[in-house]
Amino acid sequence: MPGFGEPTVHLLDDDDDLRDALRQGLELEGMPVELHETGASLLARIAHDSYAVIVSDIRMPGGDGLALMKAALAVDPTMPVILITGHGDVQMAVDAMRAGAYDFIEKPFSVSRLYAVVERALEKRRLVLENRILRSTLDDGDELTLRLVGRTPGIQRLRQQIHALADPDVDVLVLGETGTGKEVVARALHDCGSRAKGNFVAINCAALPADIIESELFGHEPGAFTGASKQRIGKLEHADGGTIFLDEIESMPLDLQAKLLRAIETRSVERLGSNRAIPLDLRFVAATKTDLAAAGREGRFRSDLYYRLNVVTLTIPPLRERREDVPLLFFHLAREARARFRREIPAIDHALEMQLVRRDWPGNVRELRNYADRFVLGMWAGFDEPGGGAVPSSVSPPAASSARPSESAGSLADRLAAYERSVIEAELARHGGSLKPTYEALQISRKGLYDKIRRLGIESPERLEE
Numbered sequence: 001m002p003g004f005g006e007p008t009v010h011l012l013d014d015d016d017d018l019r020d021a022l023r024q025g026l027e028l029e030g031m032p033v034e035l036h037e038t039g040a041s042l043l044a045r046i047a048h049d050s051y052a053v054i055v056s057d058i059r060m061p062g063g064d065g066l067a068l069m070k071a072a073l074a075v076d077p078t079m080p081v082i083l084i085t086g087h088g089d090v091q092m093a094v095d096a097m098r099a100g101a102y103d104f105i106e107k108p109f110s111v112s113r114l115y116a117v118v119e120r121a122l123e124k125r126r127l128v129l130e131n132r133i134l135r136s137t138l139d140d141g142d143e144l145t146l147r148l149v150g151r152t153p154g155i156q157r158l159r160q161q162i163h164a165l166a167d168p169d170v171d172v173l174v175l176g177e178t179g180t181g182k183e184v185v186a187r188a189l190h191d192c193g194s195r196a197k198g199n200f201v202a203i204n205c206a207a208l209p210a211d212i213i214e215s216e217l218f219g220h221e222p223g224a225f226t227g228a229s230k231q232r233i234g235k236l237e238h239a240d241g242g243t244i245f246l247d248e249i250e251s252m253p254l255d256l257q258a259k260l261l262r263a264i265e266t267r268s269v270e271r272l273g274s275n276r277a278i279p280l281d282l283r284f285v286a287a288t289k290t291d292l293a294a295a296g297r298e299g300r301f302r303s304d305l306y307y308r309l310n311v312v313t314l315t316i317p318p319l320r321e322r323r324e325d326v327p328l329l330f331f332h333l334a335r336e337a338r339a340r341f342r343r344e345i346p347a348i349d350h351a352l353e354m355q356l357v358r359r360d361w362p363g364n365v366r367e368l369r370n371y372a373d374r375f376v377l378g379m380w381a382g383f384d385e386p387g388g389g390a391v392p393s394s395v396s397p398p399a400a401s402s403a404r405p406s407e408s409a410g411s412l413a414d415r416l417a418a419y420e421r422s423v424i425e426a427e428l429a430r431h432g433g434s435l436k437p438t439y440e441a442l443q444i445s446r447k448g449l450y451d452k453i454r455r456l457g458i459e460s461p462e463r464l465e466e
């Protein structure tokens with residue numbers, strides 16, 4: 001899967017000087033650029049990584065820009081190709097546009113003109129990628145893949161199991177650590193099957209006090225206990241015709257476990273204060289993050305209920321066992337956050353993606369979702385625990401400098417220069433040597449940053465090196 005960072009600008013021109021000047025101009029704007037002397041090398045590159053924009057001269061001694069463009073569009077018809085035409089070469093420009101060029105630019109041109117065209121093309125490329133990733137999660141237009149996002153084998157298997165279990169009326173036990181998506185799976189089971197017309201009723205057994213769970217689940221008749229003035233229909237009855245989801249089933253009090261087992265086996269419920277059994281047609285889906293067998297051995301969970309629930313189980317792997325899903329999920333959750341908060345998604349660069357993948361995510365998708373929300377709200381200043389360290393460029397405050405002005409020796413001018421230098425170096429390091437986010441964060445112009453880099457003798461960031 002391509003990264004979500006910047007697409008690469010592939011530049012092909014037979015004029016060495018022009019090529020280098022263009023590269024420097026675009027790199028100063030923070031665009032990743034790769035130079036090519038031949039169309040063949042360019043095509044070989046994009047065959048492996050088509051997350052790219054092409055800028056090519058149309059007339060070259062060793063090749064033809066139009067032919068190159070056609071070959072590139074054969075690799076990926078959505079690839080933006082910008083062709084450089086000779087002055088007054090109107091017919092050539094028209095032909096290029098007809099043949100599918102994204103735009104053309106007439107010689108002589110300024111770097112800023114090229115930058116403007118490439119910037120638009122990059123934007124288009126990003127959008128195409130976004131849509132492609134989302135569509136690819138759909139796997140043949142399947143609704144479930146948009147809800148249960150992930151492409152790792154564990155998640156693909158889970159989706160197949162959900163489809164397979166959607167209609168047979170079996171009860172299901174969902175296993176997974178906190179925040180892995182157990183409720184998502186339970187809802188998917190409900191929505192994919194014929195019970196979708198009925199209610200999906202969820203109850204978290206850990207969230208309610210023991211004495212309340214009973215009447216919540218089973219309902220009660222008036223006068224069943226002190227304070228029960230009216231009849232109350234319980235969650236099990238509400239779920240009649242649909243699905244009851246019993247989350248954190250391990251927290252169910254032992255005496256209620258026996259009553260629940262009876263309800264499961266007899267498919268009926270007795271409200272508190274009544275002996276009348278009300279027949280139910282519902283599916284039980286229970287979920288737990290603990291080892292119920294061990295809880296059974298320790299006397300905390302009834303073994304008979306465990307065996308009854310454990311007939312069909314679905315296991316959701318934790319995020320640390322499916323790290324490849326993390327960028328996709330983060331992107332999906334950020335898009336959800338964008339819709340919820342009506343904010344744009346800041347750029348997700350490669351460095352951030354790597355940090356997301358490396359993290360263990362003890363709170364799983366729920367924790368990832370919190371970070372995606374904060375990221376979109378511009379309120380993420382790094383991971384919570386010490387050493388976590390991801391600091392998305394667009395939301396981070398300027399780096400605290402290691403060299404404070406008072407620590408450097410010499411004149412006021414020297415000390416200020418040392419301080420300025422350390423601030424810029426820290427900011428450059430924070431952005432992986434990329435200039436654009438650096439001068440934006442420092443709120444100075446591109447030229448201003450470039451001048452300071454030269455004046456202060458700051459080591460050229462990698463991207464500026466020849």
Ligand SMILES: Nc1ncnc2c1ncn2[C@@H]1O[C@H](COP(=O)(O)OP(=O)(O)OP(=O)(O)O)[C@@H](O)[C@H]1O
Pocket residue numbers: 146147148149150176177178179180181182183184185247248289329365366369
């Ligand atoms: N594969 C997934 N794709 C998209 N969103 C997901 C996925 N898995 C989980 N989520 C989202 O993560 C959050 C937590 O999911 P959910 O509440 O289902 O977890 P859980 O395992 O039931 O949590 P708990 O253990 O606390 O009961 C929800 O916002 C859910 O929409």
